[in-house]
Amino acid sequence: MTSFTPYSALIGGLAIGLSAFLLLWLNGRIAGISGIVNGAVKLKQADLSWRWLFILGIVLGAFFASKLGFSLPSDLSLSWAAVLVGGFLVGIGTQIGSGCTSGHGICGIGRGSLRSIVATLLFMTTAGFIVFLSRHVFL
């Protein structure tokens, strides 16, 4: 069980939104993490450096925050199967569906994209359904 943490959720959200806005306003780029990662591991990609710097930044930012009292989980409390199957499906789905929580859920919806609204509704309800099945039906 985790408790409702409205203030830290809102402040964290504002930081994420500010980051995504700055990246668009200054560099003209979409802060969609799945797209940034996929582009970073392509061999024939011209714009590699900003992608790797953004990825490095996420790791560093999370590390700094964890030193200031906002913890990173040292134990994800997930089975190996959940980690491997989940990761594989997240990789496939975000590429075929052109985005993830950040790209569609924030940057796309934030620009009023109908595609992103549809995508976000679909992945949220699907994920909710999977959690319902795994926690309340097949437990």
Next chain:
Amino acid sequence: MNKIVALCCGVLFGIGLTVAQMVNPQKVLNFLDISGDWDPSLALVMAGALFIYVMGYLVWVKPKSKPLLDEQFFLPVKKTIDKSLVVGSIIFGIGWGVSGICPGPALANLSGGDLKILAFIGAMLVGMKCSPLLAQLTR
């Protein structure tokens, strides 16, 4: 200059994810579990992020023809809701529901200490590399 921007935006994004505790898969799963002990925190993360992003987009991005530090905005061009978007988003939703991890939090957790995050990222990259094969089936 825009490389420094990318790094700083990444840092801010990583701080945001950690402060909001989206880095904790159990918190994400508890958000998706509306029929259980529902933790609505993540709705506020999204609300906070969208608030800043929408404001910034409408005021400083939409009226402009190019970003401050580059020659063009790199925005998605697709407008239609096609089969790939629907199928991909559902596959991503299954993966997210199974694990509680999406791409941003996966990266943010790298310095956290649970080796399973490496397995998740590895599986995600394999999924990304496999996606062109599966994408042909959805066309």
